[in-house]
Amino acid sequence: MRKLLLVLLCTLMTFSVMANGQSDASASGEKKLKIGYTVQSMENAYFVSVVEGMKVAAKDMGIDLIVADAAADASKHVAHIENFIAQQVDVILISPVDEKAPEDAVANAQAQGIPVIGINQTVKGSSAFIGTSEYDFGYNGGIIAGQWLNEKEAAGTISDVLNKKGEIEVVVIRYDVIASLIDRGDGLKAGMEETYTGSAKFDYVFEQDAADADTGYKVAETALTANPNVAIFLGINDSSALGVYEACLARKNHTINNTCITGLDALPQALELIAGDTMYQGTVDIQPAKLGRDALEIAMKVLADGPIKEKILIDMKIVTDANIGEYIK
Template identity: 30%
Template sequence: MKLTRRTVLGRALALGFAVCSMAGSSAAFAAKPLVMGFSQVGAESEWRTANTASIKDAAKKDGVTLKFADAQQKQENQVKAIRSFIAQKVDVIAFSPVVESGWDTVLQEAKAAKIPVILTDRAVNVTDKSLYVTFIGSDFVEEGHRAGRWLLERAKKTPDATLNIVELQGTVGSAPAIDRKAGFEQEIASNPKLKIIRSQTGDFTRAKGKEVMEAFLKAEGKKINVLYAHNDDMAIGAIQAIEEAGLKPGTDIIVVSIDGVKGAFEAMIAGKLNVTVECSPLLGPQLMQIARDVVAGKPVPKRITTEEGVFPAEVAAKEFPNRKY
């Protein structure tokens, strides 16, 4: 077939339009925002509030469409939220589990729907580790060890004295409560003069921490030498109870806690708290990057640990201006 110059030109233009049209479609597809379903534990503490803010801010800055659900510290609410995310066919699911166990069924549903799952802050206990892609968060056992090591060093100032410890645990069955207790107990086991005489959950809240500390004081009184709290909010609540009992927190009772929130630094500056072990809630930017890598099919580590420090009261005033939460 003989082609005229006009025919060739026309076909070239048509091909050009087709290519441009395909490129436009590809660009539109590429511009489609990543959709993340995120189930948060709740809003039980300063730490959790900062964690939520970090995730929401990072999603906004990164152009991620975030479907956020507050579980109000109930596992059944998180299960419902995850199933809702599956039904909505989100690109990725992330959540901070209320407790460690009881996730196998709903995570199998997410896997069947081919939706990757990222754990943040807290781990889960499942038989099939492929039910989640990665876990981003702190090493809670190490946090317990750090709290214990600080107390061992403090105990060297009075080597002949027995230090009776009361412990405010986090939410029963939660990863930080289990691990922070284990790490602390493992560490202080080297000194038989450090003894935990009372241990009870304060559910990570300030109000419950105060309530349980009041009960500890009523039962043990001046026998208590040390308070070990699994988070700063419970410690701050307990400090109120100690003061109302006519004692001086930080002096009459050594106060050791975990998280590193601004409220803890204020308490240290006031001489009411002796040390806080850092547990950073600012996981948002890291979560968004990992989510994009996961959805793109890039390999990611199974465990991503955040780097954190220990802040005794002596450095509180200097460090306080640097705190972001």
């Protein structure tokens, strides 16, 4: 890790920024580094944070950044990559909707001498990949629900969350549209099951795809109409889980005592709900704004030294009421 940081530091020094905010290369009339990022969906608050962090970093580093929103349409990634090639970008970054759809476009970019770097989800033929272990990401989210149930057991209030059969009803908000996120959804369930030490059985009454708040709300509404006693909602991300929260809030029988909602990404709205002592019990932080900066640094390293074969992992941290003070003062 120290060696990688040193390499990155040296690379960054090559692209040092002058006090007036312009890069040395730009000031001397040389061509600025141009990077294109085709992002999965700007309807997803997580990617909004990634892009915001990337824009700040690009300004600091004197990089000409072009951001294109695929709006959850895999075919748009292909069009974006073709446009980036035409604009003669130096590097292409992609957070794909579908990992297979852009393969030919990625191969074309590479053939033109333009490295392509996958962010969050990998793409075949990419020069580097920076992301999480999707299973571990989900597993950490599941731990939050398991710990919440253990606290109910210890307090003697586990009956608050049991249905008439003595089971714990669970809804899993997945997003299996992206192949790698199947592992994340499976990790959510495993993290909860392996953390919970009580004897009650889980009843997975509903598992459905959702990636944003609107869809999360609709999925929760459908699930709660058929199963009004759902106690656990495991969210594939905070964006969808925030929609779940609104759906639960509208139902008077769901409270902090009998409902646990978990998300992933540590979005500001989620953090506020955790700090406010609500049904939103926790999330997992992977610092999306920092990821935006890291992605640009990796892009420069690839340009300087060539492809990186090893997956570059993003650090993650569970956030609950126990440590929310680190995020909200």
